[in-house]
Amino acid sequence: MNILGIIPARFGSTRFPGKPLVNINGISMIQRVYEQCTKSSRLSRVIIATDDERIAQHVKSFNGEVMMTSPYHLSGTDRCAEIVRKESGKWDAVINIQGDEPYIHPEQIDLLCSCFEIADVKIATLVKKILSPDELFNHNNVKVVLNNRKEAIYFSRLPIPYNRNFPEQDWLKQSTYYKHIGIYGYRSKMLTELASLEKTNLEITESLEQLRWIENGYTIHAAVTSHESVAIDTPEDLEKLKA
Numbered sequence: 001m002n003i004l005g006i007i008p009a010r011f012g013s014t015r016f017p018g019k020p021l022v023n024i025n026g027i028s029m030i031q032r033v034y035e036q037c038t039k040s041s042r043l044s045r046v047i048i049a050t051d052d053e054r055i056a057q058h059v060k061s062f063n064g065e066v067m068m069t070s071p072y073h074l075s076g077t078d079r080c081a082e083i084v085r086k087e088s089g090k091w092d093a094v095i096n097i098q099g100d101e102p103y104i105h106p107e108q109i110d111l112l113c114s115c116f117e118i119a120d121v122k123i124a125t126l127v128k129k130i131l132s133p134d135e136l137f138n139h140n141n142v143k144v145v146l147n148n149r150k151e152a153i154y155f156s157r158l159p160i161p162y163n164r165n166f167p168e169q170d171w172l173k174q175s176t177y178y179k180h181i182g183i184y185g186y187r188s189k190m191l192t193e194l195a196s197l198e199k200t201n202l203e204i205t206e207s208l209e210q211l212r213w214i215e216n217g218y219t220i221h222a223a224v225t226s227h228e229s230v231a232i233d234t235p236e237d238l239e240k241l242k243a
Contacts, residue, residue: 003113003185004091005043006083007033008069008076009099011052015234020055020099022238029232030055032102034064039106042113043095049079075209077184081195084188092116094191096184098231102241104183105227112185115221122190123213124221125152126181128228135179136172140233142180142208144222152220155180155208178222181229184210194218 009020009030016022020030027035030048037046048059051071059066067086073079080096093116095109108126115124127144130136136143139157147153154160163171171177186194194213202211213220232238 001042001092001113001116002044002090003042003093003095003116004084004087005037005040005046005095005097005109006080007037007046007048007097007099008073008079009048009050009052009055010079011050011055016100016232016238019232020050021058022232024102024238024242028058029102030059030099031062031064033097033099033104034059034062036102036104036106037097037109040109040113041106042110044091047083048099049083051079077191077209078195080186081192084191089188091188094186094188096186098182100232101182101229102232104229105225108181108183108225108227108229111223111225112183115185115223116187118221121221122187123194123218124185124223125210126183126225126229127152127178127222128181128225130172130177130179133169133172136177137168142182144178144180146178146222150222150224152210152214152222154214155210156206157208178224180210181225182231183229190218 013019022029048066049069056066069079069082115121135141136159142155143160144155145153145160166174200212200215202215
């Protein structure tokens, strides 16, 4: 199977401008993400998709592959879809890797790629079992509920499901909770279809793009990973990672 890895990277992050180029122990964040992706045994090729010439020049400096995309995209999905259109049907599936997870595990990428060995999987993502109350009740951690077919029913920043029969400190003892790992895979044709959808009420309410797909009736397959994934959303997150 021909699978393309795309790392969307923009300079103008609201909470952390210039984030892809920040230095983490001598290597930029975007280079660390790229190098982790190239360790995947399932990706045929890895492209960094950006709208900023500073990022493009930096990627070229470490011999990474980069493609320029429109500055008007509102999401990484849209940026990936532009790359797929330019590539003209070369790929069976596309993996959208977050550009702010410098230590993503290649095994996570391979696990997501393996989801497309199932014929009816069109969209896939990863989840991880929540092990601590801090994870469960942190609104920055997106939670997800799965059905018996390992399909995502709903995503929320709040702990779901709400366990009304037990005090909060006992929820993890009584139920299994999953945290969403923000990496997505799509069949190529499905990716361009998703990029054409208008924003929906649930997406706007929770500020979670994947709810747009669920609200439009699409199915998201979820594979369970045991690896942690650390996203750098703010300068404070970076300092915690360095510490």
